[in-house]
Amino acid sequence: MNIICDKTLLSAAIDGVSKAVTLRSTIPVLEGILLKAEGFQLTLTGYDLEMGIVTTIEANVKEPGEIVLNAKLLSSMISRMPAGQITIQSADNGKTTIQSGVAQFEIQSMAATDFPELPNTGAEETLTIPTGVLRDMIDRTLYAVSQDEKKPAHTGELFEIEPDKLTIVALDGYRLAIVERPVTAVKDIRIIVPSKTMTEVAHLLPNDDEELVHICANRRYVVFMAAGYTIMSRLIEGEFLNYHNVIPSGSRTRVTLDTKEFIETIERASLIITERLKNPLRISFTNGKVVVRCQTNLGRVVDEFRAECEGEEVEIGFNNRYLLDALRNARTEQVKMEISGPLSPVKVLPAEGNDFLYLVLPVRFKND
Incomplete structure (x- = not known):
């Protein structure tokens, strides 16, 4: 050569x-x-x-x-x-x-x-979607992928491809991330794509809504073709959790708040939380405001900001990192939180529309 x-x-x-x-x-x-x-x-x-x-x-x-x-x-x-x-x-x-x-x-x-020969996947084209859209969907869900190898199906992302929409789902037992976008697909299929593959797809795809990525899939393989690259991956076998069953159907408390303000408040409270001192945040949704409290051996913090609160007053414990992940990936000026009770999964939604849904599992206080 x-x-x-x-x-x-x-x-x-x-x-x-x-x-x-x-x-x-x-x-x-x-x-x-x-x-x-x-x-x-x-x-x-x-x-x-x-x-x-x-x-x-x-x-x-x-x-x-x-x-x-x-x-x-x-x-x-x-x-x-x-x-x-x-x-x-x-x-x-x-x-x-x-x-x-x-x-x-x-x-x-x-x-x-x-050198091992790449398999002839036999995967047929399933859908075409702008590279920027797919990259955004991956970026906003990868944080919730499980690291627990005992549940291999949850170490990947679920792709639910329907004729008119693509839904990507990730979960790890503590939080759930669902993002969906309208598409025109050739066929219905549910596949679980390894998180490593999704990371590299997002890395290689340009953030461009004009360029398209072609996705081919069958029961064993998925192939992504875009930007001069072909990415082929084996799929994860197993049964992905029926995530619809873990989403609360109603709510007793509904809160609409400024995303940036909530993130900054949690970040301030997180200054006294370390890997060794992982006390949960105590967050109260009450009377037109959100109050954030935390106490560890490093000190104590109390902070609050205004919000639109409807329904019952409630205090919930949260892992600061899990809640921050959901809020940072919302990427909207305002989010809506729907709460069914102090120990029920909390829904984080866009204030308008329904292009994502995040669930965050509360933390039980030690004295409860």
Whole structure:
């Protein structure tokens, strides 16, 4: 293989596909990137046997071929090369020369035949959605994905694809995040996508409402195609919780408040909460105001702000981080909170519309 390509394009492509490369493996080729040169382009592939990322850049291909190079080493070398054109040339003995200007490296490549072949997923196109919309949906739900490997289905995000809408759901037993957007889909399907895949999809998608991402899915695989990248992933098997059953159907207290003001109040109260001192916030919704209290060995805080409160007065305990996550991801000037009781899950909704619903589980006070 002998090619010449632009350093900026190559560096970006390496960074993109490296997200699917295994960091440490007893199989060295899984720590590498497959480089395949043919025609007028160079195709780069990273694959960890669960997720694969493929992209293509323009290249002057003097001699076609394919090799595998260690991803970490290749990334470090290319990033430190001078700007301009980079030459990559491999010999029959596996020695590969990487050169830009007078800077030159010689490293050992691995055989492309040892690189695992990406599966033929057989996934058919299911829906098309603007990249910025999908990225926003992922960003606003990933925080609620479970880290508990004992419940593998909840370590991913549920995609509910219906003819007229896409719903993404994440939950971890303490909070629930649901975001939905109108779409035109080819078929109905429910799939669970690993959180790692969703993280990389959000990372690679441009925040652009003009560019589209094509999503293909079946019962085993999902494929995202956008911005010059193809991201293939195995799906998580198992049964996702019927989340509809945990959403309270009514409310005894309804509060409409300023999101930024609530966030700032909680952040001030959180100054006396540490990893060791995890006392809950005591939040009272009463008489046109919200009162936030907390006490730990570091001290005591009381703060309040005005809000529209309807229904019964109530005091609830909250984990400060869980409540902050919901409020920060609301991304609206005002939110509405619907409360069924001091120990029932609290709904966080937009003040207008229904494009998201967050649930936060209250914390029981020790003296209750």
